[in-house]
Amino acid sequence: MALKALMAVTGLFMVLFLILHVYGVLQAFGGREVYNAYATHLHQFGVPILHYNWFLWIIGVVLLIAVLGHIYAAAHLTVRDWRARTGAGRRYQTNKGRRGNQRSYASFTLRIGGVYLGLYVIFHLLNLTAGTIHPGGATPDPYQLLLNNFKVWWVVLIYTLGMIAVGFHLRHGVWSALTTLGAHTGLKARRRLNILAYILSFGIAIGFLLVPWAIVVGVIH
Amino acid sequence: MKITVRVWRQPNSQADGRMVSYEVDQVSEDMSFLEMLDVLNERLTHEGQDPIAFDSDCREGICGMCGVVINGEAHGPVQTTTCQLHMRSFKDGDEIDIEPWRAEGFPILKDLIVDRSAFDRIIQAGGYITAPTGAAPDAHAAPVPKNAADKAFDAATCIGCGACVAACPNGSAMLFTAAKITHLGLLPQGQPERDSRVLGMVAQHDEEGFGGCTNIGECAAVCPKEIPLETISRLNRDLLGALVRGDSN
Numbered sequence: 488m489a490l491k492a493l494m495a496v497t498g499l500f501m502v503l504f505l506i507l508h509v510y511g512v513l514q515a516f517g518g519r520e521v522y523n524a525y526a527t528h529l530h531q532f533g534v535p536i537l538h539y540n541w542f543l544w545i546i547g548v549v550l551l552i553a554v555l556g557h558i559y560a561a562a563h564l565t566v567r568d569w570r571a572r573t574g575a576g577r578r579y580q581t582n583k584g585r586r587g588n589q590r591s592y593a594s595f596t597l598r599i600g601g602v603y604l605g606l607y608v609i610f611h612l613l614n615l616t617a618g619t620i621h622p623g624g625a626t627p628d629p630y631q632l633l634l635n636n637f638k639v640w641w642v643v644l645i646y647t648l649g650m651i652a653v654g655f656h657l658r659h660g661v662w663s664a665l666t667t668l669g670a671h672t673g674l675k676a677r678r679r680l681n682i683l684a685y686i687l688s689f690g691i692a693i694g695f696l697l698v699p700w701a702i703v704v705g706v707i708h
Numbered sequence: 709m710k711i712t713v714r715v716w717r718q719p720n721s722q723a724d725g726r727m728v729s730y731e732v733d734q735v736s737e738d739m740s741f742l743e744m745l746d747v748l749n750e751r752l753t754h755e756g757q758d759p760i761a762f763d764s765d766c767r768e769g770i771c772g773m774c775g776v777v778i779n780g781e782a783h784g785p786v787q788t789t790t791c792q793l794h795m796r797s798f799k800d801g802d803e804i805d806i807e808p809w810r811a812e813g814f815p816i817l818k819d820l821i822v823d824r825s826a827f828d829r830i831i832q833a834g835g836y837i838t839a840p841t842g843a844a845p846d847a848h849a850a851p852v853p854k855n856a857a858d859k860a861f862d863a864a865t866c867i868g869c870g871a872c873v874a875a876c877p878n879g880s881a882m883l884f885t886a887a888k889i890t891h892l893g894l895l896p897q898g899q900p901e902r903d904s905r906v907l908g909m910v911a912q913h914d915e916e917g918f919g920g921c922t923n924i925g926e927c928a929a930v931c932p933k934e935i936p937l938e939t940i941s942r943l944n945r946d947l948l949g950a951l952v953r954g955d956s957n
């Protein structure tokens with residue numbers, strides 16, 4: 488019974504992380520020194536109460552728990568839902584009315600979009616966090632890594648597609664999570680929740696995309 | 709007008725079903741959808757064929773018995789019950805696809821008839837309310853705010869037709885369950901058992917094999933009684949509160 492609440496809480500927690508993350512990424516507009524100083528401070532955050540890097544490790548572990556909880560709940564609920572609608576495939580014989588009355592593209596693609604996001608996150612972690620994949624050339628300088636990375640066209644493409652997927656996932660996800668937690672109290676609340684979902688989805692997706700595209704057009708160099 | 713209907717024919721719950729085409733002549737646009745099926749059934753009976761089995765009772769949109777998926781939409785193109793849908797909503801020469809509700813919780817009995825006992829068991833799982841019996845209480849002994857009374861009444865108009873389940877991409881009966889939760893949960897008479905009711909009904913809902921709500925809103929878009937989507941969020945609030953407090957019953 489609480490699976491949906493788990494889905495909602497872990498999802499909203501990840502949205503909070505994304506807001507902090509987009510703030511960090513946008514530091515790139517401040518130039519090499521600002522960006523690198525921000526990156527260094529992330530490692531030192533909380534020192535001396537926390538030891539070096541502990542802050543990032545704590546965030547990493549908590550996020551991993553959230554992601555696993557989100558995937559666990561999604562898998563269970565999806566299996567249940569598919570059984571309830573008598574199979575994942577075609578439900579009614581007719582070819583008419585297949586798109587329903589009011590389901591949106593974002594709600595339609597929530598599940599498959601989540602799978603894409605999972606793959607994207609794995610690529611992103613290998614690419615810019617662990618640095619295993621470095622198409623533009625490896626470097627210890629975080630700012631230079633960013634520049635090298637987004638000189639490669641297919642990396643820009645992957646990040647662009649990833650952020651479009653984030654946008655769609657958050658458009659329905661934020662609304663659905665808050666509704667599941669009981670925030671949809673009437674028509675006014677519905678409008679407010681939808682506006683919030685639009686602001687978060689557009690804000691986060693565009694906020695992240697500004698940096699790679701600013702590198703492509705040469706604003707960040 | 710003359711139309712063609714493609715109907716799901718399935719002799720019993722075990723047998724396989726398929727879509728069968730029938731032409732229906734001399735359909736008046738003033739006929740209700742069910743009358744059109746009556747005309748077709750009369751002909752089928754005369755020809756010695758098995759008439760199409762479908763549910764209906766009051767035929768005035770208040771009982772919730774009738775309900776089929778017409779052209780992929782629960783209750784068809786107008787947001788009302790199937791008996792209140794009229795043939796003027798269709799055009800001469802149309803081909804109309806008619807299918808039963810399709811959900812794990814609603815096994816097909818025959819043709820267009822599904823077994824909706826699951827809904828009865830969900831209501832049963834909600835339990836009783838401790839309304840005192842005996843002499844009628846004074847009219848204003850239990851004041852109810854106008855807003856609460858209105859919303860409770862809106863929820864209480866649910867006729868349990870099952871269109872929400874048929875339309876939901878997840879086969880969820882949350883709109884139905886939420887309507888039942890809301891109409892008692894908003895009234896003073898429903899307060900003592902509010903927690904045990906939501907826990908019991910949601911547990912039974914899941915037990916019956918219905919899916920979970922992903923807040924898409926297809927249910928509210930086809931509901932003939934226009935139960936608002938926000939009732940589901942109210943159920944979620946009640947459920948989370950009850951889970952946090954723990955079941956006292």
